[in-house]
Each structure stands twice: as structure tokens, then as C-alpha cells.
Amino acid sequence: MSVFKDYKKEIMDATHNDRIRVALSRAITSYRKNVDNALKRFPHTIKMAEEVREIKAKAAGDMEKLAQQACEVIEENNGKAYIAKTSQEALDIITGLVGKDKLIVKGKSMTGEEIGLREHLEEHGNEVYETDLGEFIIQKLGSRPMHILSPAIHVPREDVARLFSQIMKKDFPPESDIATLVGAARDFLREKYFQADIGMSGANVVSADTGTLFMIENEGNIRLATGAPPVHIALIGMEKLVPTLGDAFKVAEVSWRYANYTIPAYVSMVSGPSKTGDIEKVTTYGAHGPKEFHVIFMDDGRTELAKHPVLRQALYCLRCGGCLYECPVFAVTAGHFGDRYFAGVGAVWAAMVSKDMEKAASIAYTCLTCGRCKVRCPMKIDVPEMITELRKLIAESK
Numbered sequence: 001m002s003v004f005k006d007y008k009k010e011i012m013d014a015t016h017n018d019r020i021r022v023a024l025s026r027a028i029t030s031y032r033k034n035v036d037n038a039l040k041r042f043p044h045t046i047k048m049a050e051e052v053r054e055i056k057a058k059a060a061g062d063m064e065k066l067a068q069q070a071c072e073v074i075e076e077n078n079g080k081a082y083i084a085k086t087s088q089e090a091l092d093i094i095t096g097l098v099g100k101d102k103l104i105v106k107g108k109s110m111t112g113e114e115i116g117l118r119e120h121l122e123e124h125g126n127e128v129y130e131t132d133l134g135e136f137i138i139q140k141l142g143s144r145p146m147h148i149l150s151p152a153i154h155v156p157r158e159d160v161a162r163l164f165s166q167i168m169k170k171d172f173p174p175e176s177d178i179a180t181l182v183g184a185a186r187d188f189l190r191e192k193y194f195q196a197d198i199g200m201s202g203a204n205v206v207s208a209d210t211g212t213l214f215m216i217e218n219e220g221n222i223r224l225a226t227g228a229p230p231v232h233i234a235l236i237g238m239e240k241l242v243p244t245l246g247d248a249f250k251v252a253e254v255s256w257r258y259a260n261y262t263i264p265a266y267v268s269m270v271s272g273p274s275k276t277g278d279i280e281k282v283t284t285y286g287a288h289g290p291k292e293f294h295v296i297f298m299d300d301g302r303t304e305l306a307k308h309p310v311l312r313q314a315l316y317c318l319r320c321g322g323c324l325y326e327c328p329v330f331a332v333t334a335g336h337f338g339d340r341y342f343a344g345v346g347a348v349w350a351a352m353v354s355k356d357m358e359k360a361a362s363i364a365y366t367c368l369t370c371g372r373c374k375v376r377c378p379m380k381i382d383v384p385e386m387i388t389e390l391r392k393l394i395a396e397s398k
């Protein structure tokens with residue numbers, strides 16, 4: 001029962017937090033405007049999203065096969081690939097690869113967040129730097145992300161200035177402009193990329209036929225984190241797999257357009273360690289980029305979830321965050337309405353992947369089942385249908 005009590009307190013406190021309301025209302029206005037403009041400019045995205053739903057629905061039923069295929073291709077490309085049945089297996093594989101006392105630069109990864117990857121690495125004596133600016137702020141605040149794409153959406157610039165003054169031993173007045181703060185983070189993190197032993201990432205989508213990871217971003221931190229250190233390790237939920245490179249391009253384009261990146265600054269595609277054939281046409285691994293490339297595909301309840309006729313829709317989620325900007329509960333609570341993932345999809349994830357029925361129940365019964373999210377969702381994920389089904393399961397499970 002304490003889960004319910006804690007959750008109720010957390011969510012009620014959030015609703016009385018004016019900073020959340022102000023930050024979210026600004027973000028919602030600009031998100032809607034930007035996405036509507038992007039869809040006007042690239043109207044084919046709407047049709048393409050329908051195609052992507054079909055691709056994801058089919059791939060969800062074939063995850064094990066696709067993971068196997070991707071592993072074989074990555075090994076052919078001179079990388080190393082692994083399938084982890086559980087989150088513990090994934091953590092064990094990563095611990096075995098990383099060891100201890102390493103410097104690690106990390107790109108934002110919801111799958112990493114799901115299994116507490118950063119905390120795990122730190123407990124094993126490693127120094128870990130989140131490199132996504134929002135994620136870096138959250139790490140240094142000792143807080144948790146409040147949005148899929150903008151983890152520090154609830155932190156105003158004055159708080160960032162105070163935080164940076166503490167950690168960078170330099171005075172940033174509360175009225176510092178945002179560009180100054182961004183520049184400070186850039187200077188602070190820059191040398192870490194080149195000192196790091198390991199770079200870690202997730203992926204937005206992976207094509208099984210070529211073993212290619214697509215990573216979409218604007219900041220350039222993922223390029224550096226996965227390009228500069230000698231080792232790149234990627235942890236990827238198996239729901240990110242699609243059959244072909246062509247499918248992956250479609251998933252990527254729909255994802256970024258609904259994620260408010262009309263055109264993202266960067267899309268990195270990585271299929272293996274760096275290599276060159278420039279001397280006598282002899283392929284040699286370990287050129288300018290990483291010498292080692294390791295990919296862990298994690299199941300952890302996903303193949304089970306794919307068997308459920310209604311709840312499997314949660315696997316189609318592109319993590320674009322669009323639904324969150326439409327949700328009336330999220331607008332006043334931010335990520336407090338959720339667990340590792342937020343809102344309706346977060347409830348399904350808590351029940352079926354994290355296996356935390358109490359947490360799932362808390363979220364499922366906060367959901368208003370109004371369906372506004374479904375209208376915005378490029379995958380047309382029917383959250384009210386999933387929540388109704390989930391409440392049934394919760395009642396049956398007592």
C-alpha cells in the first residue's frame with residue numbers, strides 16, 4: 001500500500017508545483033506549433049506513420065528472430081552482439097565488458113534508464129557522465145527524468161545556473177542566459193569524450209538485415225560519445241528492431257518528425273567498429289572511431305508482452321513524446337505521472353516489463369482514458385483500450 005500512498009503524495013505535490021505547470025504549458029504550446037508546421041511541410045509523414053505502425057506490429061511478433069538475425073550480422077561486421085533475456089542478464093553482460101574504474105560517457109537511453117544502468121555502473125566503481133544536456137542536469141541534481149525527450153523539462157534556467165555554479169566552481173548568476181549555460185556544459189564535458197574508456201548509447205531503431213543502429217539527436221553528444229572513445233557499447237530494447245534498412249529509415253523519419261525535430265541535426269548510423277582498407281586494401285579494425293562495438297539486445301518481458309492482443313501496442317511506441325504534450329494529467333504533473341516511462345504506455349511498461357503491478361495500478365487509475373493521446377500518436381496506440389485492459393488484469397491479480 002505504501003506505493004499508492006507515496007505515489008498519491010508525489011502526484012498531488014506535483015499538481016501544486018507552479019514551476020511544472022509553467023514549464024509544461026510553454027513546452028506544450030511550442031510542441032504543438034512545431035509538429036503541426038512540420039507535418040504541413042512534410043505531409044507524407046502522416047501516411048508513412050500508418051506504414052510504420054504495420055512494420056512495428058509485424059516486428060513485435062518477430063522480435064526473437066530479428067534479434068538473432070541482427071546479432072549474426074553485427075558479428076559479421078566485426079562487432080559483438082548479445083541477447084539478454086532479463087535486465088539482470090543485460091547488466092551482467094555490461095559489467096563483464098566494462099569492469100571497474102572506467103570513465104564512461106553516455107548518451108540518453110530510455111532502456112538504460114529502465115534498468116538503472118548508470119547507477120549500476122557507478123556502484124561498480126565507474127565514473128559515468130550523462131552527455132545529453134537535460135540528462136546531465138538530472139544526473140547532477142540527483143533527480144529523475146520527467147519527459148522521454150526533455151528529461152529536465154521541469155528545471156528552469158535559474159536552477160541550472162545554481163547547479164552549474166556548484167559543480168563547475170564558477171559563478172553563474174541566476175539571470176545567466178541559456179546560451180551561456182549551454183556553453184558551460186559543452187566546455188565541461190568536451191574533454192571527457194576524449195578521456196573516456198567507453199561510450200554508451202541506446203538506439204531509436206535497428207535494422208536486422210544490416211545490424212545498423214540509428215541514433216537521432218540534435219546536440220551532437222551521441223556522435224561524440226559513440227565516436228571518440230575506443231569502445232562503444234549499446235543497450236537496446238528488442239522492440240527497436242525492424243526487418244530492413246528501408247523500414248528503419250521510415251521509423252526514424254516518423255520518430256523525429258513527431259518528436260518535434262522537423263529535421264534533426266544528426267542521425268548516426270552505426271553497424272560495426274571503425275575500419276579502414278586504405279593500406280593495401282587490407283581491412284583493419286580500429287581506425288579513428290571505436291575499436292570495439294558491442295550491442296546488447298534486451299528482452300526483459302518484451303516477447304511476453306508481444307503475445308498480449310491489446311497491450312502489445314505499447315511495443316509500437318516510438319518514444320516521440322507526442323502523447324505527453326496532449327495528456328491533461330501530464331500537463332500538471334510531468335513525469336510524476338509515470339514510472340520509467342510515462343502516462344498510459346508507462347502503466348503498461350510498469351506492469352508487463354518492470355512487473356510492478358502496484359506502480360502500474362497507480363498510473364492506470366490516474367489515467368482519465370480521455371484518448372487525446374491516441375489522436376496525436378503517430379502509431380495510433382489506443383491508450384484508453386490498453387488502460388481498460390490493464391485495469392482488468394490488475395483487478396484479476398488482486
Ligand code: SF4
Nearest residue numbers: 317318320321323377
Ligand atoms: S505512445 Fe505514441 S505519441 Fe506517445 S511516445 Fe509513443 S509513439 Fe509517441
